[in-house]
Amino acid sequence: MAYNKTTWVDNSTPAVDAAHLNNIENGIVGLDVRLGTAESNIVSTNSVVGIHTTAIASNVSSIAALNTLLSTSIIMRTGTYSGTWAPTLDITYSISNYSEYNWVVMVSPTSYTMQNGHTINVDGYIDVDGKTIRFTASENSTSITARYTLIGIKKTISSLSTINH
Numbered sequence: 574m575a576y577n578k579t580t581w582v583d584n585s586t587p588a589v590d591a592a593h594l595n596n597i598e599n600g601i602v603g604l605d606v607r608l609g610t611a612e613s614n615i616v617s618t619n620s621v622v623g624i625h626t627t628a629i630a631s632n633v634s635s636i637a638a639l640n641t642l643l644s645t646s647i648i649m650r651t652g653t654y655s656g657t658w659a660p661t662l663d664i665t666y667s668i669s670n671y672s673e674y675n676w677v678v679m680v681s682p683t684s685y686t687m688q689n690g691h692t693i694n695v696d697g698y699i700d701v702d703g704k705t706i707r708f709t710a711s712e713n714s715t716s717i718t719a720r721y722t723l724i725g726i727k728k729t730i731s732s733l734s735t736i737n738h
Contacts, residue, residue, distance in 0.1 A: 576600040646727035648674060654708065655718040664706045664721075674725030678706050681720050695719055 579593050587593055648668065668674075680697040687693060694711040706723055 576603065648725040650723040653718060653720050674727055676723065676725045679722045680708065685717050697721055
């Protein structure tokens with residue numbers, strides 16, 4: 574409801590009468606109603622903001638906990654082996670608590686074509702001691718370079734099916 578302002582002039586019309594005074598009163602009531610509605614909207618908005626702020630704080634806490642868990646639960650080592658490959662070649666890492674992890678090793682590239690036309694296949698696996706990468710080649714070779722990545726994921730995190738927040 575729009576308020577119709579009255580312009581007052583000394584010793585002139587409009588008269589100070591009930592109609593003009595009620596116009597002022599109705600304007601004040603209209604402002605009071607709109608102010609109440611605005612206050613209610615602010616309280617409602619603050620409530621929604623509070624709920625989202627709590628959820629965000631919970632998510633930040635969960636992310637921090639997950640980052641801590643991941644930083645202590647994953648080991649990654651990378652390297653390159655360059656040289657003469659034999660059918661078995663071992664590289665041992667000194668990771669004292671290796672038995673607490675599930676391990677995987679990746680080798681790249683996995684095959685080479687030699688100058689004589691032979692193809693040598695290269696692979697890697699974790700030896701039974703859990704701390705040795707055992708590389709295998711399909712035959713002896715001259716100089717081959719391979720990159721490898723060793724990844725260990727702590728067994729306690731490997732078995733988690735969900736992470737609650």
